[in-house]
Amino acid sequence: MKFLNFNKVLCLSPHPDDVEISMMGSIMKYPGTQFDILCLTRGGAKGFDDTNKLDRRGEVKNVWAETNCVNVSLYNSKFEYFEDTNEPGWINFIENEFIKKNNYDCIFIPTAEDSMFEHRFVNGFGAALCRSSLIGLIEYHISSTLNTWQPNLFVSIKREYKTKLRALKHFESQSSKGYFKKQMLDAFHSNFQCSKRGLNVVEQFKVIEMFGGINQ
Numbered sequence: 001m002k003f004l005n006f007n008k009v010l011c012l013s014p015h016p017d018d019v020e021i022s023m024m025g026s027i028m029k030y031p032g033t034q035f036d037i038l039c040l041t042r043g044g045a046k047g048f049d050d051t052n053k054l055d056r057r058g059e060v061k062n063v064w065a066e067t068n069c070v071n072v073s074l075y076n077s078k079f080e081y082f083e084d085t086n087e088p089g090w091i092n093f094i095e096n097e098f099i100k101k102n103n104y105d106c107i108f109i110p111t112a113e114d115s116m117f118e119h120r121f122v123n124g125f126g127a128a129l130c131r132s133s134l135i136g137l138i139e140y141h142i143s144s145t146l147n148t149w150q151p152n153l154f155v156s157i158k159r160e161y162k163t164k165l166r167a168l169k170h171f172e173s174q175s176s177k178g179y180f181k182k183q184m185l186d187a188f189h190s191n192f193q194c195s196k197r198g199l200n201v202v203e204q205f206k207v208i209e210m211f212g213g214i215n216q
Contacts, residue, residue: 002032003155004136004210006105010098011037011140014082014110014122016056017171020063021179021188022140023108024164025157026203031071038075038098040090040122041082059171066167082118091128099129106136111206113149114142126208134211141204143179143188151204154194161189161201 003009003026013019019037027035043056057076064072077093079085085093098104109126110119119142126137141151157164165185174180179188194202 001030003027003030004106006033006136008034008036008102008104009106009108010102010104011035011108012094012110012122012125013037013039014116014118015039015041015043016060017063017168017174018110018119018142019108019140020060020168020171022110022142023203023205024063024067024167025160025189025201026155027072028067028069028160028163029155029157031069034071034073036073036075036098036102036104038077038094040077040079041118042076042080056171056173059173062170063167066170067163082121087121087124091125094125095129099133099135104135106138106210108138108140108205110142111139111145111149113146114144115146116142116144119144130209136210137208139206139208141188141206143184149206151191151206153205153207154191154199154202155205156194156199156202157189158199158201 011019011023016039039057039060060074064074107126107129109123112120112123114120123139130137165182168180171180178184189201189203191202191204
């Protein structure tokens with residue numbers, strides 16, 4: 001099975017854990033799609049996040065090892081913090097090292113409507129990276145996404161949820177954060193309209209751009 005018939009996609013993760021929290025279940029559900037996950041930084045803002053002292057990028061490897069997924073490739077950017085370069089520097093790096101070297105069908109980015117400024121910053125890369133190609137663009141729902149954001153694509157991950165919860169425990173540096181607690185994760189994976197239709201555990205997305213015949 002493939003996610004929207006995509007062969008290969010690029011997922012931009014501002015920090016270690018963003019893509020995993022947001023779309024790990026969907027990645028497990030669709031083994032026919034290759035997901036390249038690019039972790040852009042080693043953690044939160046430089047000098048403000050004590051967990052940066054820990055190997056958060058290493059935790060990502062442990063998380064995916066728990067899932068036994070074979071359709072995931074993990075990459076780290078050459079930068080450690082967003083302050084290490086400017087917006088053109090980030091876009092040029094991603095474009096030259098990933099977009100031009102791979103035949104991606106889509107790029108997944110965090111939402112524009114987000115309380116976390118670094119997530120909004122990465123969201124801004126999307127249009128630039130897709131500006132001259134048939135690459136689609138999809139936003140993924142994350143814990144800091146605002147209520148004003150409206151998803152239009154829902155993926156049921158009922159079968160994958162237990163594995164996802166177990167895998168997320170490998171983010172030991174973040175275990176004290178509220179959004180990693182079971183109750184909060186259950187709430188994060190719920191949507192009222194989906195629940196009315198019998199889909200009680202979902203990951204949520206917003207399709208920004210799609211192009212027909214991408215895989216033709």
